[in-house]
Amino acid sequence: xxxLETNEWVRRASTGPTxxxxxxxxxxxxxxxxxxxAMREFADDELDPxxxxxxxxxCQARQMLAVITYCYAVGTYRSQDIEATMRExxxxxxxCGNEFPGWRMIRRFRRLNREAIRLLxxxxxxxxxGINGCASPRFTPGSGDCREWRNSRNNGHSDVDDFIAAEAxxxxxxxxxxxxxxxxxD
Numbered sequence: 001x002x003x004l005e006t007n008e009w010v011r012r013a014s015t016g017p018t019x020x021x022x023x024x025x026x027x028x029x030x031x032x033x034x035x036x037x038a039m040r041e042f043a044d045d046e047l048d049p050x051x052x053x054x055x056x057x058x059c060q061a062r063q064m065l066a067v068i069t070y071c072y073a074v075g076t077y078r079s080q081d082i083e084a085t086m087r088e089x090x091x092x093x094x095x096c097g098n099e100f101p102g103w104r105m106i107r108r109f110r111r112l113n114r115e116a117i118r119l120l121x122x123x124x125x126x127x128x129x130g131i132n133g134c135a136s137p138r139f140t141p142g143s144g145d146c147r148e149w150r151n152s153r154n155n156g157h158s159d160v161d162d163f164i165a166a167e168a169x170x171x172x173x174x175x176x177x178x179x180x181x182x183x184x185x186d
Contacts, residue, residue, distance in 0.1 A: 038123035056099030121168035
């Protein structure tokens with residue numbers, strides 16, 4: 001793949017061509033498990049909390065990071081929709097004792113932890129798409145395209161790293177854009 005082709009591929013990724021809900025591209029993987037697995041690599045000191053340490057479970061930084069990442073991965077970007085999802089999910093309500101962050105807290109968390117969200121999204125995508133096994137929404141496993149994609153390098157990073165970074169960036173930007181539109185409507 002030439003540098004020009006790689007740049008075109010990354011440009012397409014940055015305009016959101018992958019399915020909004022990544023669960024449709026995952027095969028047998030479970031998105032929630034991909035997020036949980038990726039979370040294991042995050043240290044608590046990498047996150048800026050938005051509430052006191054004694055606040056409810058769902059308002060703690062690690063839980064908020066996981067929930068926001070999951071929502072962005074499945075195509076829920078609007079902070080008010082993320083709050084509604086938590087309110088409506090019976091298992092989530094039970095696990096968190098009916099305490100969950102409001103949409104303003106979700107926005108604040110995103111603002112303070114944007115880099116952590118991006119990194120967790122990227123790792124979630126790698127796990128969801130089985131990157132080590134070379135499965136992705138763009139390539140058929142075992143195809144020549146896949147081998148070329150996996151083996152191509154650009155300054156020490158593969159083209160897939162560029163694609164994943166662009167996809168994560170696009171989803172966070174989309175969440176910000178949608179929330180700003182809500183602000184304009186008020």
